[in-house]
Amino acid sequence: MALRLFVFLFQDPYNNDNHIQIIDWIRTQGSIPPAAQFSQAYHPPLYHLLAQLFYLGDGSFLSLKLLQLFSLLTSLLTFVALYRLIDRFFQSERIRLFSALFVALLPQFIMFGNYVSMDSLANFLGALLLWLAVLYMEKPTLARKIGLAVVLGLGLSTKGTFLALAPLVWLWVVIVERRAGRGVKTVLTSLLLVVALSAALGSYKYVDNWRLYGKPFIHNTDPLVQKATGWPWARPQMHTYVGWPSLLDWNVGKLVLHPTLGETTRHSYFLLLYGTFWYQYIPESNLTGNLTKFRALGSLIYIFALLPTLVLILGGLALAAKIRAAVRSRKIESGLLAQIFSGLAFLGVLGLVVFIGVRTDVWSCFQSRLTFPALGGLIVLFAFGLEVLERRPTLARAAYFLLTILWGCFILYFLIEFFLGLGVFGRV
Numbered sequence: 001m002a003l004r005l006f007v008f009l010f011q012d013p014y015n016n017d018n019h020i021q022i023i024d025w026i027r028t029q030g031s032i033p034p035a036a037q038f039s040q041a042y043h044p045p046l047y048h049l050l051a052q053l054f055y056l057g058d059g060s061f062l063s064l065k066l067l068q069l070f071s072l073l074t075s076l077l078t079f080v081a082l083y084r085l086i087d088r089f090f091q092s093e094r095i096r097l098f099s100a101l102f103v104a105l106l107p108q109f110i111m112f113g114n115y116v117s118m119d120s121l122a123n124f125l126g127a128l129l130l131w132l133a134v135l136y137m138e139k140p141t142l143a144r145k146i147g148l149a150v151v152l153g154l155g156l157s158t159k160g161t162f163l164a165l166a167p168l169v170w171l172w173v174v175i176v177e178r179r180a181g182r183g184v185k186t187v188l189t190s191l192l193l194v195v196a197l198s199a200a201l202g203s204y205k206y207v208d209n210w211r212l213y214g215k216p217f218i219h220n221t222d223p224l225v226q227k228a229t230g231w232p233w234a235r236p237q238m239h240t241y242v243g244w245p246s247l248l249d250w251n252v253g254k255l256v257l258h259p260t261l262g263e264t265t266r267h268s269y270f271l272l273l274y275g276t277f278w279y280q281y282i283p284e285s286n287l288t289g290n291l292t293k294f295r296a297l298g299s300l301i302y303i304f305a306l307l308p309t310l311v312l313i314l315g316g317l318a319l320a321a322k323i324r325a326a327v328r329s330r331k332i333e334s335g336l337l338a339q340i341f342s343g344l345a346f347l348g349v350l351g352l353v354v355f356i357g358v359r360t361d362v363w364s365c366f367q368s369r370l371t372f373p374a375l376g377g378l379i380v381l382f383a384f385g386l387e388v389l390e391r392r393p394t395l396a397r398a399a400y401f402l403l404t405i406l407w408g409c410f411i412l413y414f415l416i417e418f419f420l421g422l423g424v425f426g427r428v
Contacts, residue, residue: 004075007414008114010421012286013068015115022048027057035209035218036228042218044205046157047118071120075113079103081127085376088134089339090383098403099383105410108277112369122159125151126373130345133172134338140180145190149197156202161373164352165345170195172341221360240363242267252302259298260290266363277368278305289416297413304406307399315385319343339380346377
């Protein structure tokens with residue numbers, strides 16, 4: 001949490017997407033802009049509405065930092081929610097510590113939690129949704145059921161990412177209610193309640209899109225938005241797909257040699273997702289270390305990040321093995337079900353990101369930050385992988401040592417950005 005506060009001091013409120021434009025429109029026009037008004041107006045409006053509480057409206061530095069404070073607060077709450085999730089699932093103090101450090105230090109997760117962007121609120125609501133799903137499984141009361149529906153609805157009112165989570169949550173209600181011994185009529189009533197409440201809270205943008213444009217789902221790569229805004233930004237980013245190499249190129253060595261966006265890596269789906277997850281692959285805001293001689297730190301991060309990537313894969317295999325054993329014994333514990341829910345939440349959101357990227361063929365759609373509302377599911381897989389490693393103490397010690405180096409690189413990354421902002425290194 002301290003690192004988020006530190007980064008807030010020198011991180012510019014703006015990223016590459018101008019959400020302040022929408023916030024200012026709402027303040028001055030007293031209405032929510034239609035999807036084609038601005039390049040980012042296609043997003044649901046909850047973040048931009050709540051941000052009015054922090055916006056002075058004069059465009060001054062103080063006004064923008066106060067506005068950014070809203071994102072910082074949600075970022076801090078996101079960390080708390082994810083820590084509670086980790087704490088509920090795993091007994092090993094070392095696994096809880098390293099899983100928490102993953103959440104606490106990952107640069108992209110911190111950066112996009114601190115920008116003036118609905119990403120910050122979406123990340124918090126996603127983490128809260130996973131935590132509430134676990135609580136609901138442990139004790140399926142009416143209050144927790146309503147809480148789950150409300151948070152899902154608020155998520156749908158914040159970012160389209162939650163469209164991938166909605167069916168999973170609705171299915172979760174059916175599973176939990178049946179495990180609690182409720183009859184079919186009660187289960188269907190519960191499902192109807194959650195669907196109706198979440199849809200009522202989260203459907204505004206999709207209904208508005210249907211009313212204005214005849215279709216509920218609009219992305220800023222949509223020709224309608226491109227034409228209305230007069231900014232065809234997506235066209236130069238197209239032609240990501242170049243055949244099988246786009247699917248099979250997992251050569252991280254290319255990222256090591258070229259740690260930021262370039263022709264050698266922008267055609268690989270895996271390298272785009274890997275690069276945007278572990279490092280600042282795309283230039284953002286006033287954080288410019290990746291454009292200087294310090295980009296070599298990105299190369300180092302990509303190398304050491306191979307370990308946690310393998311741990312994540314190992315965790316996925318371990319969870320699959322647990323599921324297989326539970327199915328064979330016909331006994332699936334509540335804790336395992338909750339872990340499965342978290343893992344599926346991440347895979348569902350990742351699937352949506354890949355689907356949009358493939359459908360639009362625009363490279364910037366393949367950004368791992370778009371999966372961050374379901375990051376809790378990825379952390380669960382990471383912790384499962386660590387559990388497997390701990391069965392072999394020597395291997396575990398080596399892994400924890402290398403992870404400590406990676407975490408140190410993350411801290412160094414932000415220290416470099418801080419000193420670059422102060423001009424300590426001069427012209428680089």
